[in-house]
Amino acid sequence: VSDLIEAQASEPSAPFLRACRLLPNDRTPVWFMRQAGRFLPEYRAIREQHLLLEICGQPDLAAQVALLPVQQLGVDAAILFADILLPLIPMGIELEFSAGEGPVIHNPVRSSQDIARLRAFQPEQELAHVMEAIRILRGELPSDVPLIGFAGAPFTVASYLVEGGASRNFLATKSLMLSEPKHWHTMMEKLSDVIAAYLVGQVRAGAQAIQLFDTWVGVLSPEDYRQFVEPYSAAILRSVAETGVPTIHFGTGTGSLLERMHAAGGDVIGLDWRTPLDQAWERLGPVVALQGNLDPAALLAPLPVLERRVLEVLSRAGGRPGHIFNVGHGIFPQTPVENARAVVEFVHTHQIQPALNPEV
Amino acid sequence: VSDLIEAQASEPSAPFLRACRLLPNDRTPVWFMRQAGRFLPEYRAIREQHLLLEICGQPDLAAQVALLPVQQLGVDAAILFADILLPLIPMGIELEFSAGEGPVIHNPVRSSQDIARLRAFQPEQELAHVMEAIRILRGELPSDVPLIGFAGAPFTVASYLVEGGASRNFLATKSLMLSEPKHWHTMMEKLSDVIAAYLVGQVRAGAQAIQLFDTWVGVLSPEDYRQFVEPYSAAILRSVAETGVPTIHFGTGTGSLLERMHAAGGDVIGLDWRTPLDQAWERLGPVVALQGNLDPAALLAPLPVLERRVLEVLSRAGGRPGHIFNVGHGIFPQTPVENARAVVEFVHTHQIQPALNPEV
Numbered sequence: 058v059s060d061l062i063e064a065q066a067s068e069p070s071a072p073f074l075r076a077c078r079l080l081p082n083d084r085t086p087v088w089f090m091r092q093a094g095r096f097l098p099e100y101r102a103i104r105e106q107h108l109l110l111e112i113c114g115q116p117d118l119a120a121q122v123a124l125l126p127v128q129q130l131g132v133d134a135a136i137l138f139a140d141i142l143l144p145l146i147p148m149g150i151e152l153e154f155s156a157g158e159g160p161v162i163h164n165p166v167r168s169s170q171d172i173a174r175l176r177a178f179q180p181e182q183e184l185a186h187v188m189e190a191i192r193i194l195r196g197e198l199p200s201d202v203p204l205i206g207f208a209g210a211p212f213t214v215a216s217y218l219v220e221g222g223a224s225r226n227f228l229a230t231k232s233l234m235l236s237e238p239k240h241w242h243t244m245m246e247k248l249s250d251v252i253a254a255y256l257v258g259q260v261r262a263g264a265q266a267i268q269l270f271d272t273w274v275g276v277l278s279p280e281d282y283r284q285f286v287e288p289y290s291a292a293i294l295r296s297v298a299e300t301g302v303p304t305i306h307f308g309t310g311t312g313s314l315l316e317r318m319h320a321a322g323g324d325v326i327g328l329d330w331r332t333p334l335d336q337a338w339e340r341l342g343p344v345v346a347l348q349g350n351l352d353p354a355a356l357l358a359p360l361p362v363l364e365r366r367v368l369e370v371l372s373r374a375g376g377r378p379g380h381i382f383n384v385g386h387g388i389f390p391q392t393p394v395e396n397a398r399a400v401v402e403f404v405h406t407h408q409i410q411p412a413l414n415p416e417v
Numbered sequence: 418v419s420d421l422i423e424a425q426a427s428e429p430s431a432p433f434l435r436a437c438r439l440l441p442n443d444r445t446p447v448w449f450m451r452q453a454g455r456f457l458p459e460y461r462a463i464r465e466q467h468l469l470l471e472i473c474g475q476p477d478l479a480a481q482v483a484l485l486p487v488q489q490l491g492v493d494a495a496i497l498f499a500d501i502l503l504p505l506i507p508m509g510i511e512l513e514f515s516a517g518e519g520p521v522i523h524n525p526v527r528s529s530q531d532i533a534r535l536r537a538f539q540p541e542q543e544l545a546h547v548m549e550a551i552r553i554l555r556g557e558l559p560s561d562v563p564l565i566g567f568a569g570a571p572f573t574v575a576s577y578l579v580e581g582g583a584s585r586n587f588l589a590t591k592s593l594m595l596s597e598p599k600h601w602h603t604m605m606e607k608l609s610d611v612i613a614a615y616l617v618g619q620v621r622a623g624a625q626a627i628q629l630f631d632t633w634v635g636v637l638s639p640e641d642y643r644q645f646v647e648p649y650s651a652a653i654l655r656s657v658a659e660t661g662v663p664t665i666h667f668g669t670g671t672g673s674l675l676e677r678m679h680a681a682g683g684d685v686i687g688l689d690w691r692t693p694l695d696q697a698w699e700r701l702g703p704v705v706a707l708q709g710n711l712d713p714a715a716l717l718a719p720l721p722v723l724e725r726r727v728l729e730v731l732s733r734a735g736g737r738p739g740h741i742f743n744v745g746h747g748i749f750p751q752t753p754v755e756n757a758r759a760v761v762e763f764v765h766t767h768q769i770q771p772a773l774n775p776e777v
Contacts, residue, residue, distance in 0.1 A: 225585075228749060231714035235722050275670070278690045278712060280729070310635070312672025313691040330638045331673040352638060354591035362595050369640070389588060 071201045073134040077266055077303035077324050079346055079379040085371065086133035087404040088205075089397060090307075091387030092126035093138050097394060099125050109154045113139050116189035123194055127202055129394065131401050134203050134266070135194060137259070139187055141209030141270055142217055144251050147183040149176045150218065158222070165221035167229065169237070172244045180255035181262075187255075188262035195263035205305070206264030208256050210271035211248040211289045218244075227276050234285050241285060249289040253296040260300040267297045268305040268327065271318070272386075275310025279317050287321045294322030305348055309386050315340055329385035334373040346379030353384040356392045356400065363396055367403050376409035431561045433494040437626055437663035437684050439706055439739040445731065446493035447764040448565075449757060450667075451747030452486035453498050457754060459485050469514045473499050476549035483554055487562055489754065491761050494563050494626070495554060497619070499547055501569030501630055502577055504611050507543040509536045510578065518582070525581035527589065529597070532604045540615035541622075547615075548622035555623035565665070566624030568616050570631035571608040571649045578604075587636050594645050601645060609649040613656040620660040627657045628665040628687065631678070632746075635670025639677050647681045654682030665708055669746050675700055689745035694733040706739030713744040716752045716760065723756055727763050736769035 069075055072086035095101060100122055103112065112118050123138040142152055142160055151163040166172055181188055194204050208214075217223070219230045234241045256267050274286060290306070297304050306323025308314065312332050319326055319341050326345055328337055330352035337347055355366040367382075374380040382404045388397065429435055432446040455461060460482055463472065472478050483498040502512055502520055511523040526532055541548055554564050568574075577583070579590045594601045616627050634646060650666070657664050666683025668674065672692050679686055679701050688697055688709035697707055715726040727742075734740035742764045748757065 226714070226746075226749070228714055228717070228751070231712070232717050235715060235718040235726075275691070279693065281712075310670050310672075310691075312670075313693075313696075331635070331670075333639065333673075336673075352591065352641075354586075354588055355595060357588070357592050358595040366595075386586075389586070391588070 069203075071133070071203050071265075073203050073381060074265060074303065076379055076381045077305070077346055079344075081378045084405050084408055085374070085380055085382050087382035087401050088132040088134040088136065089126070089130075089384050089388045090136075092130065092132060092136065092397075093122045094388065095390035096388055096392040096397070097125050097129065099129070109140065110152075113143060114186050116186050116193055119186075119190040120193040120197065123190070123204075124197060126397075127198065130398050131405075132202075134205050135198055136205040136268070137187070137191060137194070137207060137264065139190075139207070141207070141214060141272075143184065143187065144180065144208065144255050145214065145218060147176065147178040147180075148247075148251065149174060160217060160222055162217060162221045165229075166218045166244065167233065169240045169243070172240055172247070175244070175247050177247065177250065180251065181258040184255060184258070188258055191259055191262040191264055203265035204263060205266045205268055206256060206259030206262075207268040207270060208252045208259075208293075210269045210274065210286075210293070210306075210308075211245050211252060212274050212277070212286045213270060213272045214248055214252070215244060216273050218248075224273075227273065231276075231281075234281070238285070245285070245289045249293050253293045256293065256297050257300055260297065260302050264302065266303045266305065268307055269293060269297075269323070271306070271308040274308045274318075275312075275314060277314070279314055282314055282317050287317055290318075291321040298322065298324075305381075307348070319345055325379075325381060327383070331385070334370065334380070335375065338377070343377075343379075346381065347374070348381040348383050350383070350385040351400070353386055353388050353392070356384070356388060356396050360396065360399060363400065364403055367400055368407060371404065371407055371409050374409065376411040429563075431493070431563050431625075433563050433741060434625065434663065436739055436741045437665070437706055439704075441738045444765050444768055445734070445740055445742050447742035447761050448492040448494040448496065449486070449490075449744050449748045450496075452490065452492060452496065452757075453482045454748065455750035456748055456752040456757070457485050457489065459489070469500065470512075473503060474546050476546050476553055479546075479550040480553040480557065483550070483564075484557060486757075487558065490758050491765075492562075494565050495558055496565040496628070497547070497551060497554070497567060497624065499550075499567070501567070501574060501632075503544065503547065504540065504568065504615050505574065505578060507536065507538040507540075508607075508611065509534060520577060520582055522577060522581045525589075526578045526604065527593065529600045529603070532600055532607070535604070535607050537607065537610065540611065541618040544615060544618070548618055551619055551622040551624055563625035564623060565626045565628055566616060566619030566622075567628040567630060568612045568619075568653075570629045570634065570646075570653070570666075570668075571605050571612060572634050572637070572646045573630060573632045574608055574612070575604060576633050578608075584633075587633065591636075591641075594641070598645070605645070605649045609653050613653045616653065616657050617660055620657065620662050624662065626663045626665065628667055629653060629657075629683070631666070631668040634668045634678075635672075635674060637674070639674055642674055642677050647677055650678075651681040658682065658684075665741075667708070679705060685739075685741060687743070691745070694730065694740070695735065698737070703737075703739075706741065707734070708741040708743050710743070710745040711760070713746055713748050713752070716744070716748060716756050720756065720759060723760065724763055727760055728767060731764065731767055731769050734769065736771040 307327025328349035667687025690712035
């Protein structure tokens with residue numbers, strides 16, 4: 058790990074990594090969550106031949122998919138192609154992606170016995186295909202396009218694990234948390250140990266930044282977050298920070314949680330479109346970079362409307378260092394590719410001068 | 418209407434109405450969203466005999482259902498039994514409640530033609546059964562248990578109308594809003610005219626307060642809210658305010674929208690559990706009452722856990738006038754009735770003294 062820290066210690070030149078470190082940039086870096094996903098025709102063609110878990114399991118294929126948006130859109134970062142629920146499989150979870158319905162877990166976790174059965178494992182061995190995909194990607198990516206590794210945060214992973222799939226109200230998850238706090242903490246500890254090792258493994262394999270996806274954590278109150286989630290996300294982010302790569306801490310619906318998420322960690326806080334960037338910076342202070350926060354629905358609007366929206370986000374960022382342009386949640390499958398391309402070009406050619414913004 | 422204003426002008430004695438007016442109370446009033454719903458065995462028995470829309474259409478039955486929680490739980494307010502989508506039926510919408518799946522709209526609105534076909538109507542005539550249910554309820558309710566009338570706010574109603582049912586990402590709704598803003602505004606105007614007339618009709622029939630449910634508005638950014646929603650909700654709340662009854666303006670996931678919702682109107686802002694009451698008051702100032710904000714998931718927890726949660730909400734309110742205790746979203750069907758009863762009793766017997774709270 059000390060080698061890694063050394064490798065990261067010099068000032069990076071890639072705009073994405075510079076933004077993570079709050080270093081000034083002459084253009085705002087941009088990438089899109091789910092940029093390698095279903096909105097790309099080339100991806101859909103691959104998906105017609107392979108199940109989602111097959112692509113994740115074949116390093117060549119996963120790398121090929123992760124490269125698509127770099128080639129097609131000109132984004133400033135690539136992200137590993139994987140699913141946040143992958144680490145559950147070696148833990149003994151029967152995971153399936155059913156067509157159109159998202160993930161289904163056939164043996165959801167509800168009792169202390171279920172939790173006891175969750176198997177600890179060494180991600181660098183048992184998820185070696187992920188590490189291999191990272192190594193391939195690092196060999197193929199241009200030097201100014203860093204590779205982001207990622208994992209689901211323990212709360213969000215736990216929510217699928219307990220509910221057995223996607224949920225609207227997270228009632229089973231919250232019930233376990235409130236009614237069986239001891240079991241909850243045991244489960245979260247197991248998950249965060251695995252997730253931390255998985256992410257450190259990704260960095261060792263070559264990931265140059267890490268995003269922790271706590272996609273559904275916005276269903277919690279700040280007090281529940283503090284008590285039941287924060288220590289685990291904090292431990293993971295601390296482990297990754299020790300490797301020397303920057304971390305991005307992302308969630309949706311986190312308007313009331315930002316201070317707590319920031320306390321848990323992350324060089325960058327990833328925001329959805331609900332909280333304007335300037336307000337987030339006002340609340341969190343200038344010590345943190347922000348990633349976001351175009352409503353992905355705007356990518357389906359006519360180009361003049363879309364460009365006005367992009368400009369609004371850039372204006373809120375006000376040209377200050379430490380802004381990574383992104384959507385506030387995954388890009389929709391219905392997004393026209395040319396619109397995504399137009400956003401990248403627009404962001405790259407519309408640099409806001411901080412001097413023009415008296416508040417910066 | 419001037420008679421109504423006069424009737425409401427004298428200082429109310431019911432704790433619920435006093436809280437709406439920021440008047441001091443010797444106990445915190447409490448009611449539950451969906452208190453007349455599926456968690457009550459008596460309601461489920463009635464539902465075995467009748468479809469949801471049948472109950473709404475039969476004033477005697479609707480009144481009987483709305484009375485259940487007053488009799489069974491001892492809540493401080495009754496709420497009309499109806500559905501927020503009822504006004505769509507006379508507008509020409511084919512609405513069905515399919516078992517377990519929630520509302521389905523067979524002819525969703527997507528084009529300017531669809532919007533043009535939405536029929537304006539007189540709610541006091543064509544939703545006369547709702548008005549009749551209100552009159553029956555007012556005859557049967559104790560004098561210290563006021564009756565709340567309600568409607569869906571135009572954004573939330575529009576979201577069902579456009580999506581054709583419940584939605585996770587509201588993509589069709591946002592696409593119409595962003596791509597066809599003129600059509601969007603026409604639709605919102607039609608909806609808000611009907612909703613305003615419907616609510617004023619409910620007040621004329623005897624409703625003593627009105628709650629406007631903008632349940633899903635939290636999916637919007639503050640700027641989209643300001644531009645596409647606020648004028649319409651404001652117009653409705655203004656029309657109701659002119660009748661002299663207090664208004665409650667409710668939404669979920671509104672952590673980033675509170676200031677704008679407050680600007681739109683409402684004597685009371687209804688909060689979900691994500692924003693602590695003290696923080697909401699800090700942001701909105703002392704001129705507004707607050708309703709909330711227990712996580713309804715807590716009602717499924719063991720009693721000691723549940724009571725600690727209730728006490729936390731009461732402590733955040735700090736005994737200041739203008740707090741109505743409620744859940745932050747509808748009570749879950751799985752809620753044990755005895756837990757709901759225990760919350761009412763606990764709230765009634767645990768009065769926080771503002772003097773003990775140095776910040777009030």
